[in-house]
Amino acid sequence: MNPEIKCWNCSNTFKKFSFFCSECNIIQKPLDLDSFKLFNLNYGFSINLKKLEYEYYALQKMLHPDKFINSTEKELLYAQIHSSNLNNAYNTLVNPVSRSNELLKCKGEKNKESETFNDLEVLNEVLDLQEVAENINCQKEKDNLINELNQTIEEDVEKLNNYFIEEQLLNAKKLTVKISYLEKLQKDIKNNVTFTN
Amino acid sequence: MAYSKELIDHYEKPRNVGSLDKDSEKVGTGLVGAPACGDVMKLQIKVDDKGIIEDAKFKTFGCGSAIASSSLITEWVKGKNINEANQIKNTEIAKHLALPPVKIHCSVLAEDAIKAAVNDYKKKNRINE
Numbered sequence: 001m002n003p004e005i006k007c008w009n010c011s012n013t014f015k016k017f018s019f020f021c022s023e024c025n026i027i028q029k030p031l032d033l034d035s036f037k038l039f040n041l042n043y044g045f046s047i048n049l050k051k052l053e054y055e056y057y058a059l060q061k062m063l064h065p066d067k068f069i070n071s072t073e074k075e076l077l078y079a080q081i082h083s084s085n086l087n088n089a090y091n092t093l094v095n096p097v098s099r100s101n102e103l104l105k106c107k108g109e110k111n112k113e114s115e116t117f118n119d120l121e122v123l124n125e126v127l128d129l130q131e132v133a134e135n136i137n138c139q140k141e142k143d144n145l146i147n148e149l150n151q152t153i154e155e156d157v158e159k160l161n162n163y164f165i166e167e168q169l170l171n172a173k174k175l176t177v178k179i180s181y182l183e184k185l186q187k188d189i190k191n192n193v194t195f196t197n
Numbered sequence: 198m199a200y201s202k203e204l205i206d207h208y209e210k211p212r213n214v215g216s217l218d219k220d221s222e223k224v225g226t227g228l229v230g231a232p233a234c235g236d237v238m239k240l241q242i243k244v245d246d247k248g249i250i251e252d253a254k255f256k257t258f259g260c261g262s263a264i265a266s267s268s269l270i271t272e273w274v275k276g277k278n279i280n281e282a283n284q285i286k287n288t289e290i291a292k293h294l295a296l297p298p299v300k301i302h303c304s305v306l307a308e309d310a311i312k313a314a315v316n317d318y319k320k321k322n323r324i325n326e
Binding site: 111113114116117118120122123124126127177180181184185188 | 233
């Protein structure tokens with residue numbers, strides 16, 4: 001059950017968080033919400049990114065601190081916090097890896113990033129790809145590998161979506177780590193980091 | 198923030214880079230990763246009949262601290278008994294290389310890698326703890 005939220009200005013109460021009071025229209029106190037709740041989304045991996053982007057811009061337009069320049073200090077501060085929270089939440093939701101990690105956290109299966117990962121199947125696959133990347137010596141090979149990684153990531157994100165639909169959270173966790181490795185590798189290849197060997 | 202001389206030395210001239218035959222009965226392989234920084238560390242040991250590590254090789258994709266940690270640990274385990282090698286603590290690696298706090302997990306990874314390699318060797322040769 002959501003506890004009731006009370007407007008700090010007019011004491012109107014509401015059940016669900018809202019950026020503005022429905023009675024007095026005053027900006028509300030920021031709450032510590034996860035990225036899904038902040039955007040009023042259900043806990044699911046599949047989200048409509050176009051709609052999210054639209055929503056993000058619409059909210060930022062209403063909550064931009066510049067709009068509160070003539071308001072009280074308190075309202076300006078609230079706007080600054082909301083605005084920063086929205087940026088963070090939007091960035092979290094846009095990327096599949098961070099979205100998945102956020103969702104796993106909300107579902108109580110947080111990926112502990114500081115812990116050593118030891119799934120041999122995933123690590124061997126990543127190691128093989130890293131070795132391929134290491135031996136790249138022309139642009140064509142580089143392009144091919146980037147394309148291959150793109151395709152693998154795309155397929156894995158699709159698979160990840162299914163894991164969430166079927167609530168296979170442990171598999172989702174593992175696959176998220178794998179995708180994060182692939183994204184990192186792809187970035188390294190693009191930045192030519194792997195050529196330095 | 199400056200890195201220590203030891204760390205830079207191991208990073209620039211990593212010791213024991215390479216692979217051993219992972220299918221050999223005498224070879225134990227440890228493969229571990231740190232998702233947070235995208236590191237993958239493969240560490241292999243070749244063990245003689247008396248349980249002494251006669252050779253060690255590593256291959257690490259990751260940051261300088263991860264490379265230096267794995268390079269150092271391969272040097273340390275050579276000539277050691279597998280059980281001794283299993284006792285190496287990440288804090289010793291971190292201290293030797295003067296790893297900054299944000300890089301401590303790289304030494305943890307090296308400790309976990311050697312443990313995994315010893316474990317793999319023991320499993321292959323049916324040696325119980």
